[in-house]
């Protein structure tokens with residue numbers, strides 16, 4: 001999709017383009033996988049976590065509302081037993097609030113202390129406070145930028161030791177076609193300079209573009225020997241709680257277009273595909289060994305590799321976004337190199 005292609009067209013055509021896909025996917029046994037899914041208390045994340053667990057994966061729901069996660073786990077276990085399965089789902093919940101970088105460090109430290117391999121990290125949690133005012137996190141960052149980009153970036157980097165411990169692993173970022181209309185000024189990630197006027201749409205699309213740019217640099221920095229594939233994806237336009245802050249008229253439009261809008265079962269296909277498809281590491285490796293590749297693997301809502309936006313190909317800006325991100329999340333500039341060498345890094349956050 002090019003920047004000027006209509007998002008409306010993309011919504012209207014998404015079901016047709018994805019008509020070849022099974023819903024849900026028939027998954028092979030995944031008992032060998034440990035997967036962390038952020039934001040798995042609703043929508044795409046909840047469906048992703050449940051389907052991975054039902055295929056046998058050990059799933060960790062990384063959520064800010066632990067009570068809601070425990071209630072879901074209870075419901076899923078009950079249904080699972082009722083369907084005649086003898087073993088419980090291997091699923092648990094851990095607290096993670098992306099609006100607090102301290103929380104991200106606490107989560108990562110607790111996870112890394114287990115000294116077990118992590119095969120799949122799905123950075124799914126996200127927010128879109130459509131029409132809302134500009135709000136800042138307790139760390140002082142614009143909330144869309146923090147929840148959709150900065151906190152997942154910190155989580156991905158801090159979990160590298162556990163991802164490296166698995167011989168093959170994946171970092172999956174649930175991104176959006178909205179990154180095509182995004183613009184990031186690395187000197188003004190919080191949109192406070194007054195050069196651009198803040199709107200929630202700008203906040204959301206910029207955060208999604210920043211995520212793609214950051215992961216394009218991570219793609220280049222991570223040596224192939226780590227066995228880690230970095231993927232960004234679009235789930236499509238999906239009926240979830242993400243519409244809860246949308247103006248009534250747009251919520252009504254979503255509800256009036258049930259044929260065109262994906263259900264969460266359909267919207268999680270590109271996440272499940274990216275997390276489990278055996279071709280992903282080969283595809284990633286081919287891309288990574290091509291000197292001309294600028295962008296990491298981007299999977300469309302039809303589960304096909306696609307191009308990230310033209311702006312995301314801007315290497316100079318992507319490198320500045322990387323540098324600024326690492327600075328804002330309180331990590332040293334050589335974090336990846338040190339973690340890959342098995343050294344520790346100190347983060348400015350996580351001491352409270």
Ligand SMILES: NC(=O)c1ccc[n+]([C@@H]2O[C@H](COP(=O)([O-])OP(=O)(O)OC[C@H]3O[C@@H](n4cnc5c(N)ncnc54)[C@H](OP(=O)(O)O)[C@@H]3O)[C@@H](O)[C@H]2O)c1
Nearest residue numbers: 039041042043044097098099125126176237238240241242
């Ligand atoms: N739906 C779409 O059409 C669409 C399109 C493109 C991309 N996406 C992306 O898909 C991803 C999943 O969204 P969704 O559509 O499934 O929306 P959703 O139903 O609203 O789910 C979002 C999840 O993120 C969690 N979350 C929000 N803020 C958080 C925070 N500060 N810390 C931890 N978790 C937090 C929410 O937790 P709570 O339940 O506690 O609020 C919820 O579990 C997002 O990254 C979104 O940008 C969605």
